[in-house]
Amino acid sequence: MDQVLISFDVDGTLIRSIGEDANAFHKRAFSYVMKQIYGVDGTIDAIKHHGSTDKQVLINTLAHYGVPPSQSEPRVPEATDKMLEYARLHPEEVSLGLEILPGVAALLQELHSRKTVLIGLVTGNLEEIAWMKMMALGIYPFFSTPQFGGFGSDHIERGELVKVARRRAEELFPGGIKSHFHVGDTPADIQAASYGGAHAVGVCTGVFSALELTEAGKGNKHGVTILTGLADQSLFLQTVGL
Template sequence: MLTSAALSSPCSTPAVLRHRRKLHVSGPRSTAVVPPAMARKTLVTFDVDGTLIRSVGNNANKFHKDAFAFAFKKVFNLDTNIDVIHHHGSTDQLVAADVLAFHGISKEAIWANMPATCTAMLEHAAGAEDNAAAGLELLPGVERLLQTLAARDDTVVALVTGNLEPIAWTKMRRLGIYQHFTAPGIGGFGSDHTLRGELVKIAADRCAKELGVEVGPRFHVGDTPNDVIAAEFAGAVALGVTTGIFSKEELEASAKEKEKCVVLDGLNDLDAVLKALQLA
C-alpha cells in the first residue's frame, strides 16, 4: 500500500519546479478572447499517450523512455527500461516505482529517492527536447479537434496525463499542438500525484483558480480503463477512445456509471466527438 507521501507528490521539489519553468516556456497560444471573470466553461481534459498521440517505429516514444532509463541508471545504477512491466494507463511515478520493485528495490528506497528519480528524468528531458517527437505521431483527427475546441470561448482545453508535466508539454510543443491548449497550460500531471483520478480533480481546480472561471461540465478523454475510472472518480464524464490497446468492451466495462461513459473509435469524427462533449 502506498504511503500518503507517495500518493501525493514527492516529485514536487524545487529542483523539479526549476525544470518545469525551463521546459514549460511560453509560446503561441489560441487567439480566442479571454472570457469575463467567472464565466462558466466546459472543461475538456485529454490524456496524451494513446489518446492524442501514438508510438511508432523503432524509436517508439524514445524521448520519454530514455528519460526513465537515464534516471534508473543515475539514481539506482540500474540498466533497465519501463518495458519490463505493464505500464499502460499508469502515472510516471508509479511506472518508475513498479520497474524498481521488479528489480528488487525496497518500497522505502523507491519513495525516498522518487524526487531524485523525477529530477533525473527531467534533466534528461531538458537535454533531449529537440528529439521529443521521435517515434511519436498525432492520431487521426486530433489537430482538427483541438483547433476547433481552442476557437471556442466556452471551452477550456487541458491535459490530464501520467507524464511529468514538463515532459507532457514538451511532447505537445514538438508535435505542433501546444498552442491549442488554453493558456497558461492547464492540467493535472504525473508530477502532481500518483493517482489519475486526483489528476482530473487537480485540472478542474487549476482551471477555476488560474483562469478565474466557473467550471461547468467536465469531460476526460482517454484510451485506458484507468482514464474511465479516473473521470468517474472526479465527477467528470468519460470519453473513451479505442486508439490504445483496449477495446470498446473493456472501456465500457470499467465504468460503474454507464450513462457517464461514451466510447468512440477515435477522435477523427469531429461531429461525433463534439456531440459526446455536449458541444454540438
C-alpha cells in the same frame, strides 16, 4: 459564463508511438533515471504500464528489477528531477517515435476556437515533459492559455490528477464550469474520470477494447461515452454538448 472543461490524456489518446524508435525519449529518460539514481540497468518495457503515472511506472519497474518500493519511493523526488534533467539535455529526442493521432489537431483547433471551452491535459507524464511533447508535435498552441492540467508530477494517482486539472481551471478561468469531460484510452483514464467527477470519454486508440473501457466505466454517475477515436469531429462535439 458557463464553461465546458475538456481534459485530455496524452499517450494513446492524442499521440501514439510508432516505428523502431517508438516512445524512445520517454524510455531513455526512465533508463537514465534508473541508472543514475538506483544503479539499475533497465527499461520500462519490462512491465505493463499503460494508464500509470510516471511515478508509478518508475516504482513498478524498479520492483521488477528487485528494488522494493520501500527503497525506491523515498528517492522519487530526486528521480523525477533527474528525468527532467534528461529531457532538457535531449530536446531533439522528444518527438522521436511519436505521431499525432488522426483528427486530433483539427479537433483541438476547433475546440480552441470556442470561447466557452477550456482545454487542458490530464496525464501521468511530468508536467514539463507533457508540454514538451505537445510543442514538439505542433499542437501546443491549441490548449487554453494559460496552460493547465493535472500531471504525474502532481500526484501518483491518476484520479487525483482529474481533480487537480479542474481546480486549476476554476482558478485560472473564473465564470464557472458547467461540465467536465475527461478523454482517455485506458481503463485507468475511465476510472480517473469517475473519481474526479468528470464524464468519461473513452477512445479506442490505444491497446484497450471498447468492452474493456465500458467495463471500467460501470458506476460512473457522471456518464461514460466510448468512441473509436477523435477523427469524427462532429460526434465528439455532440458528445461534449457543443
